[in-house]
Amino acid sequence: xxxxxxxxxxxxxxxxxxxxxxxxxxxxxxxxxxxxxxxxxxxxxxxxxxxxxxxxxxxxxxxxxxxxxxxxxxxxxxxxxxxxxxxxxxxxxxxxxxxxxxxxxxxxxxxxxxxxxxxxxxxxxxxxxxxxxxxxxxxxxxxxxxxxxxxxxxxxxxxxxxxxxxxxxxxxxxxxxxxxxxxxxxxxxxxxxxxxxxxxxxxxxxxxxxxxxxxxxxxxxxxxxxxxxxxxxxxxxxxxxxxxxxxxxxxxxxxxxxxxx
Amino acid sequence: xxxxxxxxxxxxxxxxxxxxxxxxxxxxxxxxxxxxxxxxxxxxxxxxxxxxxxxxxxxxxxxxxxxxxxxxxxxxxxxxxxxxxxxx
Numbered sequence: 641x642x643x644x645x646x647x648x649x650x651x652x653x654x655x656x657x658x659x660x661x662x663x664x665x666x667x668x669x670x671x672x673x674x675x676x677x678x679x680x681x682x683x684x685x686x687x688x689x690x691x692x693x694x695x696x697x698x699x700x701x702x703x704x705x706x707x708x709x710x711x712x713x714x715x716x717x718x719x720x721x722x723x724x725x726x727x728x729x730x731x732x733x734x735x736x737x738x739x740x741x742x743x744x745x746x747x748x749x750x751x752x753x754x755x756x757x758x759x760x761x762x763x764x765x766x767x768x769x770x771x772x773x774x775x776x777x778x779x780x781x782x783x784x785x786x787x788x789x790x791x792x793x794x795x796x797x798x799x800x801x802x803x804x805x806x807x808x809x810x811x812x813x814x815x816x817x818x819x820x821x822x823x824x825x826x827x828x829x830x831x832x833x834x835x836x837x838x839x840x841x842x843x844x845x846x847x848x849x850x851x852x853x854x855x856x857x858x859x860x861x862x863x864x865x866x867x868x869x870x871x872x873x874x875x876x877x878x879x880x881x882x883x884x885x886x887x888x889x890x891x892x893x894x895x896x897x898x899x900x901x
Numbered sequence: 902x903x904x905x906x907x908x909x910x911x912x913x914x915x916x917x918x919x920x921x922x923x924x925x926x927x928x929x930x931x932x933x934x935x936x937x938x939x940x941x942x943x944x945x946x947x948x949x950x951x952x953x954x955x956x957x958x959x960x961x962x963x964x965x966x967x968x969x970x971x972x973x974x975x976x977x978x979x980x981x982x983x984x985x986x987x988x989x
Contacts, residue, residue, distance in 0.1 A: 659941060661938050661941065664934065664937055664938060664941065665934060668930055668931075668933070668934045668937075671930070672927070672930055675926070675930075682953070692954070692959045692962050692963060693963075694952055694953070694954040694959050694960055694962075694963040694964060695952065695953040695954070696950060696951070696952055696953075696964075697903070697926060697929070697930070697951040697952070697953055698930065698933065698950075698951050699950075700948040700949050700950050701937050701949065702946050702947070702948050702949075703948060725963045725964070726963075727962055727963055782980070783984075785963075786977060786980045786981070789965060789966070789973060789976070789977055790977060792966055792973070793966075793970065793973055793974065793977065796910050796913060796970065797913075797970075800910075886984070889984075890981065890984060890985060893981055
């Protein structure tokens with residue numbers, strides 16, 4: 641059993657580039673310790689969704705060392721040593737699963753990176769804390785996942801810094817714009833879904849939709865929009881906006897594909 | 902099932918090293934340590950991951966990269982093709 645302070649010291653040695661096999665053996669012990677403490681989480685995630693949930697039992701040593709070097713954090717502060725990834729069809733499903741998991745898990749920290757993306761990366765991360773250890777559940781929509789994979793691909797082919805906001809400027813910008821388009825598209829889809837099912841509309845979704853329909857005009861409120869959703873022609877207008885955004889997203893994918901050839 | 906996978910970022914090649922039943926996580930982690938130490942001795946730095954899923958097909962959905970870069974590219978193209986077909 642490795643104490644938190646011993647894990648902190650191990651992290652420091654890893655950061656400094658230790659090649660001592662006993663340090664790596666200790667890292668495996670630490671990863672197993674986190675795994676044991678958080679073993680109850682994955683069955684809960686799998687019981688909460690029909691979507692695929694794949695568990696990563698121990699972040700690769702390479703990724704741990706890179707993270708320690710990239711960020712000024714200690715080993716026990718890394719929250720994704722253990723974790724899983726769930727891919728859902730839509731933002732509505734992402735919201736529903738996120739709420740279900742928050743109700744089922746102990747002390748869940750919610751990291752919603754849709755409104756506040758990290759270098760364009762969007763997803764919802766739920767991080768419960770069990771016995772002092774954390775487990776990161778990544779919930780991505782299909783489109784958010786495609787974007788994340790695209791960045792992973794270009795990061796390896798062109799420049800790893802693309803994952804962290806760096807890399808060739810034009811490619812980084814295209815990826816960022818694509819992420820924005822995907823967000824707009826998904827926000828609009830949520831609004832359509834909620835309009836049809838009579839559910840509340842979130843502030844951020846409303847803003848994204850409104851900015852797409854009436855750029856630069858922030859005078860309307862959600863309440864007035866709710867009324868307008870009753871007007872004939874509004875829902876079809878949003879629907880056609882969704883189609884336009886889909887085209888934008890696909891075109892952006894093509895541009896990035898061409899840029900990388 | 903538990904899968905032990907080695908992925909080389911430079912070449913984009915993935916190697917599926919072993920499969921273990923869910924009850925043998927300890928063996929999988931021991932295997933991972935051995936491979937990590939071998940790589941360390943050889944001055945190589947692959948990503949060694951241990952993934953747990955009901956099938957390889959599930960891993961393909963969530964972590965396509967660990968099937969190799971070409972599979973990741975193919976998977977992305979398939980997703981976009983699907984999006985185009987849905988659009989039409």
